Amino acid sequence: MALRTSDVSVGTRHRAVVVDNLTRTQIVQYAGASGDYNPLHTDEVFATRVAGYPSVFAHGMLTMGMTGKMLTDYVGDGRLTHFGGRFTSQVWPGDTLTATATVSAIREESEIVVADFDVETQNQSGEVVFKGSATARLD
């Protein structure tokens, strides 16, 4: 079911927990599916002893992919026309992420009604790890 124009107005907010206690195994699962085997994400020995990080950390694209789940669950399948943003902080094993979409505009684009969203994903400490925007076609 796609989101309807009558369901939203500027300021309408949707929020979802997209991962609870992120595991190293899920990061490895993402490496395998995406093809990005950077040892910063998959190899604790390399990440800590060579690169000097406290542990491995998630691919930015895993955070964005999980944030995308919040969006597609909300706006409907195949409805996004734009999705983008910045990776503002690293995501570590054990993190719990909450993704939020807030309607910033409702407008017509080529005679189709679309909604623009501000998108933000925060960790359990309230730190923003992904900040961006999205646009979706509404019913």
Added chain:
Amino acid sequence: MTASRFPIEAGHIMMFARAIGDYNPMYHDAEMARESEVGGIIAPPTFVQASAQYDPDYPLRPRPGAPWFGSGATPTGRVTDNETSTEGSVPKPSGGTGLHAEQHYEFHRPVLAGEVLTLTARAGKSWEKQGRRGGLLHFLESITEYRGEDGEIVVTARAVGVRTEQTVKD
């Protein structure tokens, strides 16, 4: 170099969707997806990133016989400062870290299981900025167009990578 051909396979979509924790049946249940508005299994929005699987020279995938910078017998397979380095070998650990800073997608239509996308990639803008923690930051943009079999653009992806001169310290 980038993959030039990206076959969109249902099994690959299923694995990718699982990895991002998304069990939406549109990503694995062909029967249910057939009844949907789109009419078949589609890929999650960020799936096109997995075209790296089809890049024969993708540097973040280990290959038989080639040195790999992750750990094995030692914490890294990189040539360290104390060893003899040959010109053009893998970067030294002291050479800083490359990270993904931004990603932006324009979706012209959903990506469908069973189609083959064709990629064209080009470098975009590049700029430098003084970082708060990691010294001078070098930003580089790259733009990838994913086209369908009819030649029409399906997805435009714009990535911004950042390279620091030293490891980012917290």
